Amino acid sequence: MIQPRACQEQDDNLRDVTLSTQRLRVLPSAVLSNPALESLDLDRNKLRSITGISKLCNLKKLMLSKNEIVDFPSEIRSLVCLEKLELNQNQIRVIPEGVFAHLPRLKHLRLNNNRLSALPSDLAACQGSLQYLNISNNLFRTFPRPVLQLGHLQELYVQNNALRQLPKEFFQGQSLKMFKANGNPLREPPSEVCAGGIQQIRNYFSQLQYSSGQEDKRVKAMFLGASLAGKSTICKSLKQGQTKLVPKEERTVGIEISEFQIEDFTFLFWDFAGQLEYYMTHHVFITPQALVILVINLHMYQTNEKTFKELVGFWINNLSMRVPNSVVLPVGTHVDCCEEEEVEEKRHDIMTKISAMLTERKRNLAHFINNLEGSEEPEIYVDQWEKLKEMESRTLKVLNLVAVNCTNHYDIRKLEATILKHVKNEDLFPEVVRVLPPIYRQVEAAIIDITQSEEMANHGMMDLQYLLSKLSQCKHLASLGRELLQDILRYLHRIGLVVWYEEIKHLESTVFLQPTFLITMFKLLVRYCLAQQLESIPVDTLIGEHATIRDRSNWVWTFKSKAMLCHRAVRALVKHQLSSEGMRDVFEEIMGYKPHRGRGKLFSLLEHFELCLEVRHTEVLNPHASEFVPGKPWETTRGQGESWYLFPTYLNQTEEVSEVWGGDHPEDLHIRAYFSPEIPEGFFQRLLVKACSFYSTHWVAKVTCLLICNGKPLLIKENNQRAYSYLELRCRKPAERMGFQVAWDFLMAVVFIVQKLAEEWPGLHVCMKSPCRTAGCPAELIWPDMDGTNAVTKEDVKTCGTCRHRFGTELLLPKVPRKLEEPRMQTSAHYYVTSYGTTTFGHSSIHVNQQNISSE
């Protein structure tokens, strides 16, 4: 029977009972007979009702998250002392009137992940007490009116509903400190404004007091597809309203951006280069809420799996992972080079294969969900189950393929009409129309004037303060303050018109008025044939950087063998490339003014987007290293020689890591992170950058990486095969029992870096498994949820369902057995990476800022 953890040990006055994850269907009578109870945690059970709870009239906290409640339990009205109520992740549709009127002390209410579309009006009775309300992931179409009266509310979460509008009255009070509304088709204020936070929303509404809002109809269209598909041709033809054939030699480098009008819609076209080398920057530029135009050269297309994968499948997979809610319009070009039936046959083949891909994705997700539901303990997989369910609800909308001959004016007009028809469809694009205060448009127009003016430098970079003074010179913008300008820039950044990375310290006061230049910066170091570029740096450029031909040879050697470049090499390379593109004048601006000092804007960008990593590259002992004196702070010696940067994209060897690791051993602690549908392009390289910033002793290679922590090695290997993509993590089996804690902490830290990174691909499913330790046994153990509140698993021994061998749990999972004499821990150890640089192990955490580690 049930073993209520706390109840077992309870004395008569027990006030706090935890009964989570017990598969309860009814409340145990032992609990109901304890009226002194103040806190009852019933998370993750199978409760449909909580009959009898009204007896617990002293209850202050009631947690019922992740149960099977459909009808709101009205008995809660008797719990008049209640301060905290959690009913999230149930199936509640309606909350009756007459419950909250009796809960005047309620401070904290979680109702997220239910099916609510309204709140009862008596919720207003909690206005003196309620501070936290979460109604995210429900079905609200309008903002619930009772919330307007909650004058003490400090946190409100309404994400992932169907809200179109937020009421300005709600933002008039000053108590609100946290508000999240992403995932709603908001027009007023638009999501891009809401993303700026409460103050930006308040400013937005106060602007609307002076003049009424204007409708802005704007669409970002991204042209994706393989090289030479015809992306630039379509983009330019649509822009100019006539056929505009692009010569073959004029390949797109990086991304090109252009803006134009069709009727009253403003289109921002992002034309992505099709060459593989640029895929590394896609995570920066492929953003949600855009119309994706997937361009396919029908002449090149063959009705076989291989060309489908290359020209279409690759993109569909990437879009499903990165922007799973997108609308995709496939456009087939070169129909003039095909027979009429051929076009039809290929169109049919492409559409059939795309829908087969989407069906397969759905089937895989359903299969994962079934696996979890059918497992022996489904309740320990609730988080994974929910994430899969959410993923299942998001799918690409792929429209019918339009076949065009780009040399034909009529076909271009036809394509234009099709695009317009789709963007006018509110079901497809609920967020196309945004209501904005007129000042937003005025600032935008003034910025466009500035960028087109004579005095504007080619690079389009401008200091924020200078921009403000320029804009203030415009007649109607004289009163524009810094805060409002920042709001508007944030908005323009989110819609893609300017680029302003305020979150990067080094760039917070630089606005890129022409985003194309930013892409020019990226492609200085993320490009095809970088080694040849390095080899061709002319002697006078080398001399300018105090380098010799011999240095250049060394740079080439280190780059080819280790994918590393030193600071001087980067400077010389960038100078050389800028000169050959006639942009030598921006060199100092982007690389910093003095050699060896100051890293310049380029590195801030590359590091922020995890494209490179500053590494140590010392081959000799350092005679200047400071002496370690026990009890005194020890400082690592910095500034020894030059900085080196690792560019994992260009790694091509694997031997070095294998040599240091010394080969796999059957005894190793061994786990796998499975990726579905596949490991995204650039994922592994970015993982290397992240993980190696945490662990400064590391060896890296093309598909493997070895990290060292406390002298212990951890190996990460990538295996990206179709339908079998995983990262393998290995540690040596510890010699004694307590060594497991250290090994699992290390593995877990990397697992959390993997999971954190995977969040950037909302359509990507990552599942952790431990293979059975019997040689040849194919069984794998799926890891339970790691939500920090539950012990990973209760047993100390696991039996393999296939080979029936029994193993100590610590060999398979991060569950380390307690020593017998050890007292029971109050809370289970938990781990998470809260932001880029913080990781928590059990009860302590470390903050990592690049390679500086400090404990908190």
Ligand SMILES: Nc1nc2c(ncn2[C@@H]2O[C@H](COP(=O)(O)OP(=O)(O)OP(=O)(O)O)[C@@H](O)[C@H]2O)c(=O)[nH]1
């Ligand atoms: N005959 C014919 N030629 C086309 C058509 N569409 C594009 N082209 C030609 O195909 C070549 C490649 O077109 P682009 O528009 O440069 O292709 P892209 O997809 O931008 O290529 P990348 O810059 O490599 O990414 C150009 O020479 C175009 O003139 C078409 O429908 N018919």
